[in-house]
């Protein structure tokens with residue numbers, strides 16, 4: 001049964017910046033570290049998503065995060081306007097270090113654990129098909145599409161269509177038509193484009209290994 005909390009324009013207003021600009025608590029959507037989650041206007045987050053605020057998680061305007069998707073890893077996450085995540089997408093902004101730097105899961109006390117905090121940045125009009133996985137440290141450039149079940153391990157070029165593991169370009173999208181539609185919608189809706197500029201300096205990868213961590 002669909003819950004009355006998402007997938008409707010009315011409910012998307014619940015997430016608007018004019019309300020609180022931070023993530024509300026909804027049944028069946030997990031917001032972890034919610035004070036670091038910032039959501040703009042016209043956003044729909046479907047049931048059973050799991051979103052970690054990490055260093056900061058910024059969700060721009062006109063964005064859909066479909067059911068069973070997640071943002072995990074504790075790093076920085078930026079979704080610019082018109083990003084679409086299909087069902088089951090995994091955005092991973094950080095991870096355990098796995099070459100003996102530490103023990104590898106969150107039950108481990110901090111001094112024995114080694115993690116990398118990084119980022120994922122999806123520029124405008126990025127569309128991720130079902131079950132895509134995006135690894136830490138990746139920027140998917142404007143308008144790029146990723147086909148279902150692909151794994152993105154490196155940056156993807158603007159307005160490309162990419163598939164596979166690792167995802168590779170196989171085609172292109174028409175940027176001019178999409179930008180013209182974008183301009184019309186901004187004008188009609190009165191929404192100001194989200195400018196990610198203030199957050200870009202946070203796009204760094206930091207390895208926290210036990211001997212370097214403050215005790």
Ligand SMILES: CC(C)(COP(=O)(O)OP(=O)(O)OC[C@H]1O[C@@H](n2cnc3c(N)ncnc32)[C@H](O)[C@@H]1OP(=O)(O)O)[C@@H](O)C(=O)NCCC(=O)NCCS
Nearest residue numbers: 086087128129130145146147148149150161162163164171
């Ligand atoms: C990104 C996508 C839309 C691109 O579609 P497209 O450009 O129309 O590509 P096509 O379906 O014509 O396929 C082109 C080729 O790539 C292959 N292909 C398509 N998607 C693929 C995928 N995810 N992984 C591997 N190969 C794929 C096709 O088999 C075809 O191969 P062929 O040329 O040897 O016959 C498509 O890959 C996709 O992921 N579709 C699912 C969308 C989705 O998840 N929607 C969720 C609800 S909105």
